Structure formats: C-alpha cells, structure tokens
Amino acid sequence: QLLPVAVEQLQWMPFVNAELHMPVIKCIYWSIRQLDTGIQHATMTATMRRLGERIFKGIVSKGHPRAPSEQSTESNPKSAAFFKSSSLPLRFLSTLIVLKTVTQVDYLAQAFDSLRIDLKTDEGKALFLEYQCMPVILSHLKVSSRGLLSSALDGLLQMTVESDSLQPFLEACSNESFFHACSALLRSSKLDIQMLENLCVILQKLSRIRSNKKMFVLFNLHEVIQELLRTTNPDHAFLCINLNSILLNLGLLRSNSLISSLST
Template sequence: HSTMTSTLRRLGEDIFKGVVTKGLQDNSFEHSVESKPKTAAFFKSSSLPLRFLSTLIVLKTVTQADLLAQAFDSLCLDLKADEGKNLFLECQAVPVVLSHLKVSSKGLLSSAIDSLLQMTVESRFLQPFLEVCSCSLFFRTCSVLLRGPKLDLHILEKLSIILQKLSKIKSNKKLFELFTVHLMLQEIQRTTHPEHAFLCINLNSTLFNLGLTKCNSLAASANP
C-alpha cells in the first residue's frame, strides 16, 4: 500500500511539474541527431480538459501543501468557465474536493470550499451539482467539519451557502437529520451574533426549508 501511495504521489508531482521527454532521433543523417528535449505540460497545459484532469490528479495524489494550493487556485480559475463546470461534473470531482474539506487542512479548507462555491453560481450546472452533493459522503464530511474546533466565520458563511441551496431539495431533509447537520446548524444559529447577518440569513433560510423554524423577515429575504 505504501509503495502504491508513493508511486501515485510521484505521478502527481510529475503531472504538476511536467515531464521532459527526449527528442526523437533523426537517422537521415550520417550521424544521428537528437532534437532538443521537450517538456510535456499537463497541469500547466493550455488545453482546459487536459489541465483540468491533471489538476484533479494532483489534488488526489500529491501531499505537498504548496502544490495543492496552486492546484486549487487553478481549479477555481477554470471553474469560472462553463466548460470547467461541465468537466467538474463529468470527472466526478466532488469526492476529490471533499477529501480536502477538513479542519486539519486549514490552509486548503477555504480553497476547497471556494471551488465548491464556484459550482453554486446560477447556471445550468447548478442543479446537477446539487444532486451530486445530495449524498452521504457530502453530508458526512460537513458533519465532521461542523463538529470540529470552532470554524472560521468565513468558512461557515461559505458552507452555509451550499447547505442552504441543498436544503431546498426536499429529499435532503433525511440526510440533514441522518448526520445531525440540522442540530449543529441550530446550535450555530443560537450562538451566532446578530451582527453576522449574512450567516444568520443563510442559517434561518436553511432551517426554514427543513421545516425547523418559522419564516421571519431575514429568512424571507434570503435567496428568494
């Protein structure tokens, strides 16, 4: 297992850095001549599909924080385009991103959520994305995250946007309950200072969608 992990990590690093290939020999001359070595670009390719897939491989296999940070930067940038959003769904990228959605990855946690947030922008890819996130893996990951040490306010705000959109899908109520996410959101709502209006609005709206609170002016104004 350790050998396989090491091999995959090296593969990811090669994809990140690019691979130098030797030039082909030209035997048409009396003395064979080799052309200059070329670097095969993957992660830094100008081709979006190749770059996108390479980015996901890096996120899946590499452990170096600085390389992962650059990979998330690239992912977030590519997700601004419709083609990137489509590739995100086609390549089943959600589990790859979720693997970095943990408190222990403090430096990467915000970047991981940012990439998911890019998918929540109103577009034809939003509903398919929400359906992909309507699963045990996503809610279990959120549950573990919310149970951990106190989350940064900005992380909570970003996560609340995604959960609010997921709460609009009626069948997700059982997932909120199964992983006690609804209880944690209620506790956060109870302890959040009213001055953090954006978070309060999303929490109220989410709990209202789950039938756990009466609609109020804040909830009514959130994501109409």
C-alpha cells in the first residue's frame, strides 16, 4: 500500500529540501526489500517498474504541481536527481532500487556500471554492507543474461579487494543462496573465461573460511572445481591458480601439487 503513494510523492521531491531526499529513498528501498518474501510482489509489477524508471531518470518539474498553469510556465525548472545524483549515498541507494525494480536491460547495465564504480571506494563498500546488497545482486547472478551477469560479477569482485569490508562481505556470501547460485553458474557451459575467473576469485576467498567447506560439499562444488581444473587449458594460468587454491584450502590438494602447477 505504501509504494504507490511513494511513487506519487516523488513528483514533489524537486520542491523539498534536498536533505529529505535520502530518507524518502531509504524508506522506499527497505519497503521494496520487505516484498522479497511476500506474495504481493507479482501484483506490484507495474508500480515497481514506474518507481524504478522515475528513480533512474530523476524528476524534472517546470512548476509546482499545484500551482496555477500560468505560474508553472513561468517558473524555472526544478529537478531531483536520484540515480544520477552527485551524492554517493543517494546514488548508491537509488542504484539498488533500479536493480530491484526495472527490467530494461539498458537501465540495468547502467546501474551495474554505476555500482561497480562506486564499489571501488571504501564508502561504497561500506554502503554495500549497510544496505545488505547481496540479495539484490543475487537475483542477477543468472546465465540467462550474460551481459548483466558479467557486470554483476565485476561489482562483486570489487568487494573482494583487501579492505575493512572484505570479511563482512565474505560472511554475507557464506550462505546456501549464494553457493546455490555459484553452483548453477559453474555448471553452465555459457560462462566465458573472464566470468569464470571472477567467480573463482570470490570462491577462493570464501574457501579460506573453514566453516564454508560444508557449503562447497553440500553443492558438490569441490567436484565441479576438480573437473574444471582437469579440463581448463593450462594457458589460463590465473584461473588454474585459483582453482588449485580453492582445492588446497578445502584440504583436497597437497601444497606441493599447487607449487608444481605454478611452476609448469
């Protein structure tokens, strides 16, 4: 019931203090996230799409919505930028809303590109954790759209860079939902080498966490990785190193075997 009202309220944003934009967008974001586990999501498709498009494009108004028409034409245009805002927190949260609501591939591609750039900053990484982004990204980790999949993996790869956010990020990935998605991806024949490399970098980091071994076993990822290692062209050295490292961390490969593979 809240979201249709929120969509209509966005038209007023150019006329309110810009400091109020963030609380409104934050409220919309968490409302959308609440729908993740509800049956209402299907019935809200049109509203969600309209919301996402307005967040993506921003709001431009030539006059106050309730002002007389003759005054409106004389007013200077006012605008409220969300996805294209210069404020990283507002832009970041708006990007997540776009990723959750729109279906247009070109909008999604731009959203992932913005996310990847913002995740290069420590502030972006902190926001990723604060807004519990993994479920948002997880919905795009599918082979059905390779372009978006590549962009989603590129974004996640930024989170694996050594920083204060790395360990909390790995913990956010240490669950059945993420490992199930990884299992489906690794079993697909549609991933190119770059996608495999990015995915295996993430899995290599996760394999360092001892408690994650049960996740690798639960989804038979260790067997998939062993088969990948057997069939991967040795020329793809970076991929082979990460595959070997995963198996070593899982206790399925002797350290001298890894050293041997690195020297060949």
